[in-house]
Amino acid sequence: MNIIDALDRNCIRIDAKPSTKEDVLRAITYLAKRSPLLEEMSEVEILERLTDREVLSSTGFLKGVAIPHCRIPGLKQFLLGLLMVPDGVPFDSFDGESSRYFFFILAPEEERDVHVQILSSLSLTFKQEENLKLLDLCKNKRELYEKVVELFGQTTLVSKGPSCLFNIILQVDNIRSELIRLLSQISGGQVAVINDTLIQAVVNKNLVNETIRRIDLLKKQNAVEKGLLVTVQDLIYQTGGLYF
Missing domain, CATH: 3.30.70 (Alpha-Beta Plaits)
Structure with missing residues (x-):
């Protein structure tokens, strides 16, 4: 499966202003519901799944990146979206910094190995600060979608420091x-x-x-x-x- 096939351009927002972690999860739920893949699932159910996953351990990563994700029973395909919060919001990240880039994944319950591969690809691509700066230059969600698609074709492993x-x-x-x-x-x-x-x-x-x-x-x-x-x-x- 090509990871770009899972990215829904309708599930992208560039100017969100949530103030808490709970607000972020609600905004992600609202975006995810734009996908026809979730038309039979309520926002309440999606939010509950995302929240339950955060209870296990935070999905806040490093350098302003977070990757909220959960598995959805009955979902036939992966759904990937992006919520950008220019001012940042506390999200219990590994480095303690506020998160600004929220890549979210909703996955079929049985596709665990592919789920891990998508997480790895996202982490690998967007741990590089130069890639995040390119996202900041996007003026609208169309440009943002096109930039994410472009960057996924340039993924390389980079190890900095010990x-x-x-x-x-x-x-x-x-x-x-x-x-x-x-x-x-x-x-x-x-x-x-x-x-x-x-x-x-x-x-x-x-x-x-x-x-x-x-x-x-x-x-x-x-x-x-x-x-x-x-x-x-x-x-x-x-x-x-x-x-x-």
């Missing part, structure tokens, strides 16, 4: 998908699922403690005491990248 390698060995399945999503967001897409039990991720060294904290929170929320081993090591050298 990094660490997370090795995660899993013997339980109940947090696998959420763990991959978390690592995809933090690492900017540099995640490899080696097999059913081993996941590796390259994470900026400044985010190692936050990553560990969020993994511990995920374990606590899912009552995981054993069956998960996390090791972290410094990366002396890194080049190239992986396909997702």
Whole structure:
């Protein structure tokens, strides 16, 4: 599936002015309902799904980017949209900064692997500040849509600053998908699922403690005491990248 196929030009807004996280989720819900894919689902149900996902862990990323997402029962295709908030709004982001760019994903319940790939692609493309500056130059939603489409064709893996390698060995399945999503967001897409039990991720060294904290929170929320081993090591050298 081409990720651009999921981007609905009717689900884009360039000048939103929410003041709270709850306002953002309501604005995203309103935008999402413009898609015919959700014509049989109420705004109340969509908002509830988005809110429940935020309760698990914040989808606020870095550099003003957030990627709210949830799975929707019965949805046949992925829906991707973008809400821009020029003044920013607090969204419990990893770096503590206000979020301005809200890429949202509504996903079919059974398409978990593709869901993770879309998250990775978004994180990878828009962790680069030069790409975000290009979005700021757009004057209307048509220009914004065209710029996002263009940028997705220019995605490259860029690692800035010292990094660490997370090795995660899993013997339980109940947090696998959420763990991959978390690592995809933090690492900017540099995640490899080696097999059913081993996941590796390259994470900026400044985010190692936050990553560990969020993994511990995920374990606590899912009552995981054993069956998960996390090791972290410094990366002396890194080049190239992986396909997702």
